[in-house]
Amino acid sequence: MDRPTIGILHPGSMGAAVAACAATNAVDVLWCETGRSTTSAERADLFALTPVATLAELLDRSDIVISLCPPAVAEDLARVVAELRFAGVYVEANAISPDRATRIAALLGPDATVVDGGVVGSPPVGGKTPTLYLSGPADATERVETLFAGTAVLTEVLGREVGKASALKLAYASFQKTSRVLVALAVGMAREYGVDQELIEVASRRTDSYLSEPQYVAKTAARAWRWGPELEEAASTLAAAGLPPEMLHAAATTLARWHGVKDDSELTLTDALNRLAQP
Template sequence: MDQPTVGILHPGSMGAAVAACAATNASEVLWCEPGRSTASVERAAQFGLTAVAMLSELLERSDIVISLCPPAAAEDLARDVAGHRFTGVYVEANAINPERVQRIARLLESDAVVVDGGVVGSPPVRGKTPTLYLSGPAAATARIEALFTGTAVEIRTLGVEVGKASALKLAYASFQKTSRLLVALAVGMAREHGVDQELIEVASRRTDSYLSEPQYVAKTAARAWRWGPELEEAADALEFAGLPPEMLRAAASTLARWHDVKDDGELTPNDALDRLAQP
């Protein structure tokens, strides 16, 4: 297969590094310079990307376009691309929800082929090897897999349904990023009372990720009647320390959905998740 021309929208820290990997198997990687920051210009130069003057030129020359931009801009960017009647493969690789991805697919589907993408991991520099999860038409996902063959970007295909890759990305991000914030709140609360080092020592005794223990969901549900009020107390402690309490109050509100399964030792994880989905 001939080497494709690839367009990247836009070369942020992730986008530029991913584009540089794509360059391994592409004839050229283009980016659109007008309106971009000095940092973007420097990144593009660092990774050897070719600047073009207008979006229309990038789209006309590209066989594959990869969209990696701030999530809030993803739909407007796709609308601009649709207005130019792009006819290649459009990889929607932003951290947006599956419904938005499907809307974007509908915007572009009369001319382009849309592949849903989700990047899990750090930018592929200095030995980092992120995974780009894909879902969408098989022939198109195969082209993207070929584009990254032999590079630091690992490809995993999840099937033909647009939205699957974005769902996986957001499911993982919701745990990973919220967990980091919970660390900040917990250490902040402990520091207020001079026990932050002791907290870190307690936590260091357990290194496993709760995300790898989904069976514990049922136990969480059965204990929600106790945990909810406990988190309300913790939220009060955060507020007294001048720290934001809303996250823990929201967690307590979520636990309240399990109020009727108090100490239910027969509850299964699936039962608990079904109940969680019911207001």
Template sequence: MGAAVAACARAHAARVLWCEAGRSTASVARATRFGLTPVVTLGELLDGSDIVISLCPPAAAEDLARDVAGHRFAGVYVEANAIAPERTRRIAGLLNPAATVVDGVVVGSPPVGGKSPTLYLSGPADAPERIEALFAGSAVRTRVLGPEVGKASALKLSYTAFQKASRVLVALATGMAREYGVDQDLLEVASWRTDSYLTEPGYIAKTASRAWRWGAELEEAADALAAAGLPPEMLRAAASTLARWDDAKDNGELTLTDALDQLSRP
């Protein structure tokens, strides 16, 4: 997602930099594919940038922000990760007052192959509008939600709570039906409602390959529920279920049978 989104900013940016230190060969290949300019250190990247977009796994978001704050970055920092609003505001506190922090989230698939995700933004003054201008005319659509940091994060996790948890439930329902030999009957029942995820069992393998990232997002969404006085247990349970697929990370060859078999093993 990060490399593809960054590539969409190239038309309106002098350069789009990325830091190659500590990154995998796969990350290098993606950055090269999308025409990003490599730099060796984070300090070099920050010295050459007036806008930074943080788009990484949720667990790394705060550590990255601390590193950026340590370099006294004074530009616009877009916190674009799937994290709880409270955590987003904490990151804003780390970077202020030197930097202007914009809360941002991407909803949708990476902007490749004709897909067009939406980057939702919330933040002070004209900072969100600067990000809108950066992606104008690209495959990344933008929408500003207002000046309050935390709004974009709340929208993302509200959507994540349904989208990702519901697909975990599909895996559990399909696994139970298979165990009792009624998986085809379940599909027939589900087909009565064409908008049911139960009609898409093939997506279970994709869910398994993304579980390492989705689990972290659901933990963040659970934190957001708890902060709102709502019960977080279901999302924490869904994240625990996803952990059974940790070994399936980014496995594009995984089959439905493989995914269900792996789910049934503690």
């Protein structure tokens, strides 16, 4: 198969680095300089991307377009691309909901073939090797896999259904990002009482990620009747320290869905998740 021409929308810190990896197996990687910042231009130049004057030119010349932009504008950008009748492979690689990914696929069809994508990891520079998860038509996902073969961007196909890659990305991000915010709240609370260093020492004794222990969810459900009030107390402590308590209030509200399984040692992960999904 001939090497394709790639278009990147837009060369942010992730987009530019991913595009540079794609350049390994592409004849050219284009970006549209109109309306972009000086920083974007400098970044694109650093990664040796080829500027074009208009989006229409980029789409006309590109076989595969990769969309990596702020999630809030992903659908609007796809709408513009659809209006310009792009007819190649469109890799929707933004951190968006599966529903939004499906809407974008409908917007661009039948002219374009949409591949749902989700990048997990840091930009592929300095030895970092993120994974680009893909879902969509088999021939299109195969083309994207080939594009990144032998580069720092690893690929994994999750199936043919648009939305799967987005779901995985958001499921992971919901834990990863929220856990960082929880760290800020926990350290902020401890600092208010002068025990932040002690908190860090306590935490350093445990290095495993809770996300890798889903079996513990059932135990969490069985203890929710105790943990909920504890988090409400913690929320009050945050508020007293001038820190936002809403996240812990929300966690306590979530735990309340498990109040009917108090101390149930026979509860399974499936049972716990089923109960969590029912108000």
